[in-house]
C-alpha cells in the first residue's frame with residue numbers, strides 16, 4: 239500500500255488516498271474512528287482538540303464494508319474551518335524557532351508564514367492515523383498487533399522495556415498520558431501543568447511494539463529494503479520527532495557484543511527462539527520473529543505561549559515568535575501516530591512478501607510460509 243495526504247490545518251477537510259490496498263479486508267469504520275479519537279486525547283493537548291471530534295468519511299474503494307482493491311479515498315472534516323473560513327489577517331512574519339515557518343517562507347516564496355503553518359501543522363497526522371487504522375486491520379488478519387506507551391516526558395520517566403500484560407495495556411489506554419506507572423504519571427502531569435503556566439512546552443519519548451510479527455519481513459539485499467531503515471524513515475516523518483531507535487538502540491553503545499546480541503536456541507516445541515530481545519525484532523534488516531520494538535524522541539513543541547526570540551522576516555528587527563494556540567505536550571498523541579506509521583510499514587512488508595491484491599490470497603501465502611518455517 240502507498241498513500242498520500244492533503245489538506246491544511248484549518249482548511250475544510252484533511253484527505254487521504256490509499257492505493258494498492260488488498261481487496262477483501264473488512265473495514266470497521268467504528269474502529270477507524272476510535273483510532274482517530276486515540277490521537278486526539280492526552281493530558282497537555284490544546285484547545286483545538288475541544289473543537290474537533292475527528293470522524294472519517296470514505297469516498298471510494300469500499301463496498302458493503304469491505305475493500306475492493308480500488309484506491310481508497312477519505313475525508314476528515316476540520317470543524318474549526320467555519321471559524322477560519324473568512325478570517326482576514328495581516329501577513330505573519332515572526333517565525334517560530336523549531337517550526338517550518340522560516341524555511342517554508344524562504345523555500346516557497348511566501349508572503350506570510352501562515353502558508354507553512356497550515357500544512358506543516360501536526361493536524362495532518364489525523365489522515366495518517368486513518369490510513370494506519372486500515373493498515374492495522376490488514377495486519378490483524380495475519381495476527382500482527384501494534385501498541386504503544388509513553389516512557390518519558392519532560393525529563394521524568396521509567397526504565398524500558400516494560401512488560402506489557404493485557405491488564406497494563408488497558409491501564410495505559412485509559413491513562414491520560416499513555417503512561418505505564420500512575421505514580422510517576424502524576425508527577426509528569428504536575429510538570430505539564432507548570433509548563434503550561436509558564437507558557438512553555440515539553441517533549442518526551444515513547445515506545446511502539448508490534449507483536450505477532452513473523453520471520454522474513456524486509457531484506458538486506460538493498461539499503462532501502464531494510465525493515466529497520468524503512469521504520470526509521472516513517473517515524474522520523476512525524477512532526478517534532480528528533481531520534482528513533484530499534485530495540486536497545488542508543489543503549490547498545492554501552493554493551494559488549496557478548497551481552498548485546500540475542501543468542502539463538504532451539505527446541506522442538508518452540509523452534510528457533512531467543513531469551514532476550516535487545517535487537518528489537520530486526521536483524522540484518524529482516525524481522526526475526528520477535529516483537530518489533532521502536533523507540534522515538536519528540537522535541538518540545540515549538541509553539542510556546544511565551545514565545546521565543548526571532549526576527550521579523552521583512553524588517554529584520556528582533557521580535558517574539560508567533561504565539562498561537564497549541565499543545566503543551568503531545569507525546570501521547572505522537573505515540574498513537576507512530577503506531578500508525580509502523581502499521582503502514584509492516585502492512586506494506588506483509589504485502590511485499592505474501593501478495594498485494596487480495597486478503598485471502600495473502601493469508602494463504604502466509605500459511606504456506608508458516609508451514610515452510612515450521613519444517614526447516
Ligand code: EPS
Nearest residue numbers: 247284286358359360361539563564565
Ligand atoms: C493539531 C492541531 C493544531 C495544533 C497542533 C496539532 O491545531 P491548531 O493549530 O488549530 O491549534 O494544536 O499542531 C502542532 C502541534 C504544530 O506544531 O503544528 C492536531 O490536530 O494534532
